[in-house]
Structure formats: C-alpha cells, structure tokens
Amino acid sequence: DGVAALPAPQNLSVHSINMKHLLIWSPVVLPEEKVYYSVEYQGEYESLYTSDIWIPSKWCSRTEGPECDVTDDITATVPYSLRVRAILGSQTSAWSILEQPFNRNSTILTPPGMEISKDGFHLVIELEDLGPQFQFLVAYWRREPDTKEHAKVVRRGGIPVHLETMEPGALYCVKAQALVKAIGRNSAFSQTKCVEVQGEALPL
Amino acid sequence: MKNVLRWDPPDSLQGAAVTYTVQYFIYGQKRWLNKPDCKNISRTYCDLSDETSDYEHQYYAKVKAIWKTNCSRWTETGRFYPFLETQIGPPEVALTTDAKSISIVLTAPDKWKRNAEDCTISMQQIYSNLKYNVSVYNVKSKRMWSQCVTNHTLVLSWLEPNTLYCVQAESFVPGLPRRAEPSQKHCISTLEDPTSALK
Amino acid sequence: LRRCLAFVDMRHLEESFQGIKRAIQAKDTFPNITILSTAETLRSIKPVDVCCVTKSLLEFYMDRVFKDHQELKPQALRTISSVANSFLYMQKALQQCQVQRRCPCSEEATNATRMVYDNYDQLEVPSAATKSLGELDVFLAWIAKNHQKTSPA
Numbered sequence: 001d002g003v004a005a006l007p008a009p010q011n012l013s014v015h016s017i018n019m020k021h022l023l024i025w026s027p028v029v030l031p032e033e034k035v036y037y038s039v040e041y042q043g044e045y046e047s048l049y050t051s052d053i054w055i056p057s058k059w060c061s062r063t064e065g066p067e068c069d070v071t072d073d074i075t076a077t078v079p080y081s082l083r084v085r086a087i088l089g090s091q092t093s094a095w096s097i098l099e100q101p102f103n104r105n106s107t108i109l110t111p112p113g114m115e116i117s118k119d120g121f122h123l124v125i126e127l128e129d130l131g132p133q134f135q136f137l138v139a140y141w142r143r144e145p146d147t148k149e150h151a152k153v154v155r156r157g158g159i160p161v162h163l164e165t166m167e168p169g170a171l172y173c174v175k176a177q178a179l180v181k182a183i184g185r186n187s188a189f190s191q192t193k194c195v196e197v198q199g200e201a202l203p204l
Numbered sequence: 205m206k207n208v209l210r211w212d213p214p215d216s217l218q219g220a221a222v223t224y225t226v227q228y229f230i231y232g233q234k235r236w237l238n239k240p241d242c243k244n245i246s247r248t249y250c251d252l253s254d255e256t257s258d259y260e261h262q263y264y265a266k267v268k269a270i271w272k273t274n275c276s277r278w279t280e281t282g283r284f285y286p287f288l289e290t291q292i293g294p295p296e297v298a299l300t301t302d303a304k305s306i307s308i309v310l311t312a313p314d315k316w317k318r319n320a321e322d323c324t325i326s327m328q329q330i331y332s333n334l335k336y337n338v339s340v341y342n343v344k345s346k347r348m349w350s351q352c353v354t355n356h357t358l359v360l361s362w363l364e365p366n367t368l369y370c371v372q373a374e375s376f377v378p379g380l381p382r383r384a385e386p387s388q389k390h391c392i393s394t395l396e397d398p399t400s401a402l403k
Numbered sequence: 404l405r406r407c408l409a410f411v412d413m414r415h416l417e418e419s420f421q422g423i424k425r426a427i428q429a430k431d432t433f434p435n436i437t438i439l440s441t442a443e444t445l446r447s448i449k450p451v452d453v454c455c456v457t458k459s460l461l462e463f464y465m466d467r468v469f470k471d472h473q474e475l476k477p478q479a480l481r482t483i484s485s486v487a488n489s490f491l492y493m494q495k496a497l498q499q500c501q502v503q504r505r506c507p508c509s510e511e512a513t514n515a516t517r518m519v520y521d522n523y524d525q526l527e528v529p530s531a532a533t534k535s536l537g538e539l540d541v542f543l544a545w546i547a548k549n550h551q552k553t554s555p556a
Contacts, residue, residue, distance in 0.1 A: 043488035049470055055484050056477050073481070075415065076488035078495075119347040121362035133412065155378075160349040162340070165362045182412040232437035260446055262541070264434060283428045283537070288417070288544055379413045379547045 006093040009037060009066065009084045014098065016107040019133050019180060021074050025096065027066040028086040036087040037065040044078040044101075054083065062087065077183050079103045109187035112136055112157065112178045116193050121166045123195065127176055129158030135179045137186065140164055143171040143194060153179070166197045205290050205330075206316040207256045209265045210249045214276065222271045226250045231262040231283060244270065253316045259286035259330065292327055292375045294387035295336055299371060303395045305361040310336050310353065310373055331377045337384070343368040343391070365397035411496070413547045416489055420539050423479045428537040431530075438522045438535045444515045445545045452512035453549045454497065459508075459516040460542060461494045464535065467523065471532035486539065493546075 009025040016022070028035045039057035046053050060068035065084075074080050079101035086093040113128035127136050136154040140163055141147050154161050154176075166172050173194040178187040213222055226242035229235075242250035256263050262285045269276040293313035300307045312328040328334050338358060339350045344367045351358065363369065370391040374384040439445055439460075448456050469487045474480045497506065523531045 043484055043491070045465065045469070045487040045491045046484060048491075049465065049487075055480050058477075058481060061477075075419065075485040077492050078488045080488075117347075119342050119345050119349065120364050122349065122360075124347070124349040132415070155352055160347075162349040162351040165360075167362075182415070229434060231434055232440060234435050282425050283434075285540055285544075288540055379417070 006086050006088050006091045008093040008096045009086055010096060012082065012084060012096055012098045014070070014082070014102045016102070016104065018110060018130050018178070019071070019104065019107050020069070021071045021102070021104060021107070022067055023070050023082055023084070023098070024067040025065070025084055028093070030088065033088055036062050037068075037084050038062055038087055038092070039068045039070065039082065039084050041070065041073045042081045043076060044080070047081060074102065074104050077103065077105050105183040105185065107183070109178055109180065109185060111187050111190035112176050114174070114176050114190050114193065116174050116195055117160075118166065118195055118197065121168065121197055122162060123164040123166050123172055123174070124160045125154070125163050125174060125176070126160045127154060127157040129156070130178060132156070133180050133182055135181065136176050137179055138163060138174060138176045139189070140172060140174045143173050168197050171196045205257065205259055205286055206251070206253045207284070207286060207290070208249055208251050208253070209267065209281070211267050211279065213248060214269055217269070217271055220271055222246070222269050224248065224267050224269055226265060226267045228252055228255050229264040231264065236266070254318050256284070256286055257316070259290065291385055292331070292334070292377065292382065294385050295373050295375050297371060297373050297387050297390045299390055299392045301392050301394050303365045303397045304363050305359055306363060306369055306371070306392060306394065308338065308358040308360065308371055310338070310356045310358070313375065327375070334375055334377055337374050337376060339372045341370040343370060363394050365394050368393045411489065411493055413543060416486060417540065417543050417547070419482045419485050420543065423482045424537070424540060426479065427533060431534045431537045433526065433530060433534065436522065436525065436534065437538065438519055438531065439538045439541050440518065440522065444518055445541065448512065448515060451507065452509050454506040455508035455512040456515055457546060457549070458494070458497050458506060459512070460519065461490045461497070463516070463519055464542070465490055465494070468532050468535040471528045472536055473529065483536070
C-alpha cells in the first residue's frame, strides 16, 4: 500500500552529445525529504529474448539524480529502454519508462576541436580527445588555384599527429570531422585553419 | 609468443630447499601433460613456449612445490590464449640520415622459435593488419609528433639540418585490446647542410 | 563479410569480455571439452563459408547461450547484455548485407555449426552455457580476423 504513495519520476528524456548519453527526468519533490532514484535498462536483445530482465545501470543503481550518465550502459547500436523509479527510505515508486527507446546512433556529433602547428616544414595536428569510440577524418590542402585536397584518418585525439611535409613559401589549410565507426556516422567539418611556411617558394 | 610460466615460492618456505614440478593442459584435450625439464626444478619459472606454440589453441598450466617428503597441492593458471594475450614486441628501428631527411626502416618482431636455425615467422604473418605508431621528437624545438604507419619504411623529409631527432616505435593490432611496448629511443642527427656552407 | 561488419566496434566488445573472462572461465569445470573446438572448427572455415558460420554462431549465442546462462553479478550481467545486443546489431548488419550479396551455407559450414550444437548438447544446460560464454574470446577473435581488413590506418 505504501508503494503507490511515492510519486514516480516524470518527463524522462535522453540528451546525447558525442556518444555521451545522459538520462534526465523531473525530480520528485517532497518537503524535507531526501529522494533517491534507481535506473535500469534493457537492450533490444533483452526485450526480444528475455523481456522480464532489466539490468541495473552501472552508475545509478541508487543516485541523487535527477540525471544519470548511461553511456556505459548503452554499449551497442540497438534501441535501449530505460526506466527510473524514486526511492524514499523503504518506499519505492512505480517505474517510469522512457517513452521512446533510445538508440545511440541518434547522438549529436559536434565538429572536433583542432590545433594545428608546424615544426619546421612539418604540419602537425592535435585533435580533441573525444574518447575511444572516435576517429577523425582530416582534410588538408595547399591554398593555391585548383589544388588537390588530401585526406587522412587519425585514429585518436589528444596526441600531436604528423599530417604533411610542407614546401617553403606555401599556405596549408586543414579541417577535420569526427568519425564514430560504431554508429557509422560523422560530424560536420570543423572550421578551416591555415598555416604558412616561411622561406622562398621552390622554383617551378 | 614466448610464453613463460612464473610463480612465487610459498610464503612459509622462503629460503628452504624447495623444488617445483610443472604440468600443462591443452584446452579440449584429455590429460595434463608433463614438462620434462620443469620437473623437480628449483627456479621459479618455466618456459612453455614450445608447448604453447600453436597460438590458436588455449592452455592451462599448473605447478606444485615439493619440500623434503611433502608435496603441495597444485596451483593452476587461468585459461591462456596466446593469440589474444601475447604481448607484441616493438619493431626493430633502423635510421639513416642526410642533411634534411631521416629514413626509418621498421622490421616487425619475430615469433619465438625453439632453435636459431628454425624458420623465422614474423608477427606480421600472424597479425596481417599489424601497424606501427612512430613518434618523432625534435630535440632542438622540443616538439613531438606521431604517425601511424602500415608499411615498413618512412622518410621524414624537409628536416632541419644539423639537428638531433629521436624516434620511437610501437607495434599494435587494431581491434585487439593489448598494451603496446614501445621500442627504445633511437636518436640521430641530420647532417650539415652543404648548400649553407656555400652561402 | 568484410564490409558487412565494418561498423562493429570489436575492440570494445573484447575489452568488456576481458573484464569477466577469468570469472566465467573459472566456473567451467570441463576443460577437456570445447564447444567451438578452436582448431578443428573455426580455423578450418573457408572464406566463402565465413558469412554463413558467423550468422549461425550469432544465432547460437543469442538463441541458446545468452538465454540459458543464469547470471547474478551485475557487472557480468551488463557485459553479457553488451555482447548480446552487439551480436543482435551484427545479425541485423549481416541480414542487410545479405540483401545485396549471398551468404551461402555449404555442407561444411552446416556441419561445423551442427558440431557446435552437438558439443553444447553434450553438457547440462548451465555448464554448456557457461563454457560457451567462456569461449567468446575465440569467437570474437575469429570475427575480428575475418573482417580485419576493413579497419582504418
């Protein structure tokens, strides 16, 4: 009888940016009471093959909420159902279930942060470290009429990577986009950044 | 694929004249097998590379201690899967230089072999998508950059003359969660620029 | 098969399995029996049969192993769920791939799969499921090896 007294959390939704997935909900507000929450999930496999099984979230089996980082729970590119309930002492509310199952392939991918520098004639790029799921497609070219654009896949961010050996007197431009193989998608390109190499241009 | 079983002596018998005997088991086979030259040994390791050379099989090993007339129970390893668990050593790194460039030649590490005259198998043959991460450090500018390389040669051109560069490389296999072991640092200086001497 | 499973993050799958491998394999008390028979079965699969065997073994794990295995520890439960849902994704990717290209099942491929089911049925269900889970690293390594050419530099 006491179970129904505690209201269930409402307005569940998932905010997902760059493969970081945050489940949020409206808190249950009770005067002078500390309400906790418990989050569970079910992948499409469970819903098809073992529908009675719900799995406790890695980080939010008992959390102060009203949000939960479910990134380590959502580890496959299939729809996931998520549910939350409130806990007050020994009371637990009914489960609130996310209206639409969440698939990580809907995550928002932002253009990566990018720093370019040179060491002598060597063009070096360092991309934002967005985590192990991310690779980067880097496009670079020499700024001159009908130049050819080159592309290179960089396996991870956070370390300086050699891009090109430049010729003196030329201007080189670079842009990059994030790639997430696990969902088969990529971000928009970053802004273009250019760097110039001193020295006389080579005789043609 | 050099696979060595190691263990610690029993706490209670530190310094005593303890000997050890090792056996191994091929997962899916029927019986534990003896390792003749690891029977009643006093060292605390046993090279099982030969017995585990088929890297696509999985293995267990166990060891027991013998002291005077007493015999301990066996201590057993978990299941060992060489193909996934062996560490891939760094490539050999050879550098040559001229005034403005350094040529790097990488040679994949070799698979362990019992005798020097046995035929050599490169780890590249086992992991055909083996790649290398090459890090280059300009000692003068204190700048470092890295490059992912698939083939065995890399030429760094348009370098600064008369400058010391240090190169380090590690092998890795995409897709397999494995710690990479970097090579030693190889340093070499680019030569004087002959043209600058003329100016 | 090479392009079909290009979007599967094998590294994450293997890393998460490594986390529970020791615990799962320690529960396997029949080291003289294998389900996937490493050397005999998977290694002898010809390239033309890889698609069919992959599809069959994904079904084997999803229809039998993951359902039969009773798991209580949350970390193991999460890892098995991660693998199961990734296998479901792979199965869908293979099905889409099959629309464009054939996924033939030769007699050898069918026999190889039947041997796996026969090995499984040799044991009590809980033991068979635990043993099959303990051999996931073999299956994952086999999948990675058969579609490794698609991974970028």
